Amino acid sequence: MNLNLLNLYNKKVFFIVSLLITSIQLSAQKVTIPIASENHMILLQTDHLNRLRTIYFGKPIQNQSELEAVGATTNYDENNSGIYNSAYTPAGTWNLSEPAIQVKHADGNPSLELKYSSHKKEQIDANTSLTSIVLKDPVYPFEVTLCYKVWSKENLIEQWTEIRHKEKKAVLLQKFASANLYFSNKDFYLTSFQGEYLKEMQPIETKLEQGIRTIDSKLGTRAMLLQTPNFIVSFGKPASENQGTVLLGQLAWSGNFKLDFEIDSHKNLRLITGINPYASEYALVPNETFKTPSLIYTLSTNGTGEASRNLQNWARKYRVLDGEGERLTLLNNWEATYFDFDENKISGLFKGAKDIGVDLFLLDDGWFGNKYPRNNDDAGLGDWQENKKKLPHGLGYLVKEAKKEGVKFGIWIEPEMVNPRSELYEKHQDWVIRQPERPEIYYRNQLVLDLSNPEVQDFVFGIVDNLFVKNPELAFIKWDCNAVIYNAYSAYLNKKGLPQSNLYVDYIKGLYKVLERIRAKYPKVPMMLCSGGGGRGEYEFLKYFTEFWPSDDTEPLERIFMQWNYSYFFPSITTDNHVTDWGKQPLKFRVDVASMGKLGFDIVTNHLSEKDRQFCKQAISNYHSFKDIVWHGDQYRLVNPYENDIASLMYVNKDKTRAVVFNYLVNNRFNLTATKRPVVFNGLDSNKKYVVKEINLYPEIESTLKSVVYSGDFLMKAGYNPDVNLKRTSVVLEVTELK
Known part of the structure; x- marks a missing residue:
């Protein structure tokens, strides 16, 4: 055999033997x-x-x-x-x-x-x-x-x-x-x-x-x-x-x-x-x-x-940011005014807010833009200065007026977005995600700013920072995001010689950088994450936000189902639930549904009837008495609305001394007259005695239920019938340990 061929053969044999030995050693050393x-x-x-x-x-x-x-x-x-x-x-x-x-x-x-x-x-x-x-x-x-x-x-x-x-x-x-x-x-x-x-x-x-x-x-x-x-x-x-x-x-x-x-x-x-x-x-x-x-x-x-x-x-x-802390009960102006308001109309909404128990007033979209005033959703986005016609005395005036009425003041922003009809767009098209060779495509008449660009990150941080520098007593931010990304292209990445395919990732990373800067300077200010509804509810964002907006659909019957589904993944303290004029259900039903989370109102309180105002005042007082259980207690989904004519959810505090149970009629197609079977409770102490009492009653309406005492064992085996029917479509029960 040729000497070179022999050497090559020996090397191959040695290599194979070495692989076998290595394989045996690794097998023995798993x-x-x-x-x-x-x-x-x-x-x-x-x-x-x-x-x-x-x-x-x-x-x-x-x-x-x-x-x-x-x-x-x-x-x-x-x-x-x-x-x-x-x-x-x-x-x-x-x-x-x-x-x-x-x-x-x-x-x-x-x-x-x-x-x-x-x-x-x-x-x-x-x-x-x-x-x-x-x-x-x-x-x-x-x-x-x-x-x-x-x-x-x-x-x-x-x-x-x-x-x-x-x-x-x-x-x-x-x-x-x-x-x-x-x-x-x-x-x-x-x-x-x-x-x-x-x-x-x-x-x-x-x-x-x-x-x-x-x-x-x-x-x-x-x-x-x-x-x-x-x-x-x-x-x-x-x-x-x-x-x-x-x-x-x-x-x-x-x-x-x-x-x-x-x-x-x-x-x-x-x-x-x-x-x-x-x-x-x-x-x-x-x-x-x-x-x-x-x-x-x-x-x-x-x-x-x-x-x-x-x-x-x-x-x-x-x-969750401040997940074991408190939350503010707010009153929002959006469905009361939409874009049509001035400072007199807004300050008029403050009046009576504290009387019914609200902590904060939130001024929503429409407060900014001058060359292109924000009177609709087709202009002004990106120009974050107060509209002089609507707010001649600025946001600071409203902050002070709210304080006089005993409530804090918060503001809506959508800082990642821009309208083509804006000064920002005119000055900085290079900051906008848009393909220069293609027609622009809009979602809600707007485009997305390029947060892969550090200059844009500075701009977005500056929007929030300037609001707080000018208004140190500002108490709440609602951060919206309504557009999706069409024509994905970054002038910044192109300028830097970086691949355009980095954009989708670097946009989100840039957004996180902005939020980290905001929280480094303003660590405690509550912020709501809004995105046309639940477009962004997830746990990376909730490092920076105290709560999120589940949906723009505030119809209370639909909200029962939606909140049920969100509850698999999120504690109630993170979900913003507002009472609005959506739906045909009575005010009591709407308030009860919204109370299964962070309660808010988007109605004109001054337009409430005397009985409705009286109910709201009492219901909010009740809410303040049990909100800690809803926010920080253990949740039990008792009766599934997808499978039954009613829905029932229960919240129990950690030491099992108090609970609150929400019951709703979700189907009356067959003229349901009463709850057919008892609701079996969960999460109580079998050995404790509990008083079960109906709360959140509308004025001059008496409960059909008597205050009763049962053991936790009884309530978690035999259950309790809340008597939900066509006249009692929403029943809230307070369960308290008998000392």
């Missing part, structure tokens, strides 16, 4: 990583090739010495597809399934391999830990860190991914998911929440079959108008309130999102969630870290009720 809370565990483990797999998701395995053996309990043949249960599935090498990450390296190579490198667990406090797992490409200087932040008591995980590299030039991230989860079970049911304007948060439950079910948004801003990043996965059977295993999740991201639910050939579920890669290939420069948004999820083996209480408790304590 790394097992538990991610565990009080009641559930994710178990990750390296395989013989040092790739990280998800081998278990369920109740905690108590014996730590047995964790390593879990991976040997299943045997899936995956030669045709790669690895279904990869903890973070790369594209371009061994995998043929839907990837979690896809990249193009600086040299143009589209392949990626990720192998386990290291991990660490940091105990942040007694309840909170952070596990970080580093995966590296064996060929390129490219790495991914999987991050799992666990709140043990709440059984909640926040999961995200950090991507970085040390290649010579930018790497193009073509897909970059936040999480890649894997579940083994017989059947899976998905509840997603979709809709349209005035019809937000509509639930659709489907059994997942083999293939991929995708929920996504490509709207850019107001991204949740048509579909939301909230979801429920139920295992084995459809979702139930108090039984069964369910996972509640949300991608905390304010822009385009994508959720992929894939039933693989083994009938298991792969869940890949993150920023929508649509038109969003992202150029990541060397030595910078790309942090994905978080997937937030909780698992319960006792149905959606327990899961949502876990999520609500976590949100109040750890995420």
Whole structure:
């Protein structure tokens, strides 16, 4: 044999033997990583090739010495597809399934391999830990860190991914998911929440079959108008309130999102969630870290009720701005005046507000613009100076007049947007997201400002900052966002030589930078997040906002259903519910529905009849007596309005001494005369005695219910009939421990 051929042969043999030895060593040294809370565990483990797999998701395995053996309990043949249960599935090498990450390296190579490198667990406090797992490409200087932040008591995980590299030039991230989860079970049911304007948060439950079910948004801003990043996965059977295993999740991201639910050939579920890669290939420069948004999820083996209480408790304590604090009961002028007002009309609305118990007056759209006055929604947006004709003495005058009447003053802004009929547009077309070679397309007669541009970020921050500098006693901000992004193009990115595909991501990152600056200077001022309704209700924004506006549809019957659906994911303290003139229901019904959250009014209080005013005053007084239970207590959905003629929801304080129960007639097609069966309560102490009493009665109307005393055991087994009927369409019960 030729000597060179012999040397080559020996090298090949040595290489093969080395691979075999390495494989054997790795097989003998599998790394097992538990991610565990009080009641559930994710178990990750390296395989013989040092790739990280998800081998278990369920109740905690108590014996730590047995964790390593879990991976040997299943045997899936995956030669045709790669690895279904990869903890973070790369594209371009061994995998043929839907990837979690896809990249193009600086040299143009589209392949990626990720192998386990290291991990660490940091105990942040007694309840909170952070596990970080580093995966590296064996060929390129490219790495991914999987991050799992666990709140043990709440059984909640926040999961995200950090991507970085040390290649010579930018790497193009073509897909970059936040999480890649894997579940083994017989059947899976998905509840997603979709809709349209005035019809937000509509639930659709489907059994997942083999293939991929995708929920996504490509709207850019107001991204949740048509579909939301909230979801429920139920295992084995459809979702139930108090039984069964369910996972509640949300991608905390304010822009385009994508959720992929894939039933693989083994009938298991792969869940890949993150920023929508649509038109969003992202150029990541060397030595910078790309942090994905978080997937937030909780698992319960006792149905959606327990899961949502876990999520609500976590949100109040750890995420929502001032989530364990107070909120202001406000009066808004929008439906009372729309754009047609002046300072006399507005100051006239202050009168009597304090008398019925309102804390704050909110001046809505229409107060600004001079060259292009904001008398309709087609002009003025972007020109944030007081309209001299409407407000000749400025906002400061209204702040003082409100104070004289005993109420605080708040203001509406929509700082991310611009009307083409505005001075801002005339001066700074380069600040506007618009393709210069295409006709402009408007949503509500407006365009979106380019927040990838630091100058625009400064401008938007300045809008808020100037309001507070000029009016230090300003007490509330309503931050609106009504347009979506058409003709996505950034003059700033073009000028900087950056890809246009960075825009959708950099817009949201720029918005977060603005909000961080606002909160650094004004940490405590309450701010409502509004986006034509629920277009932005998610937990990354709620780091900066105290509350959000669920929908412009304030018709109270529709609100019962909408608020029911939002309650799976959000505590009541975050949802703004206003009493308006929408709907045919009586004022009492409207006030009762709005009291299941942060109460507000959008009516002319001076136009109320004497009895209506008397009722509002008493109802608001009652609300102030139980709002702490609604805001900070545990919520129980008792009677589902989708399945019954009535709806019933209950809130119980933490020491189980007080509760409030809301009951509504939601269907009278068959002339319902009375509640047919009792409502079974939940969340009380079985051993305590409780007084049950009806409150929020309209003047001169007597309750058909007598104040009674029952044990918690009785109320949670036999129940209590609220006597809801055609004459009593809304019944509110106060439940108080008998001392």
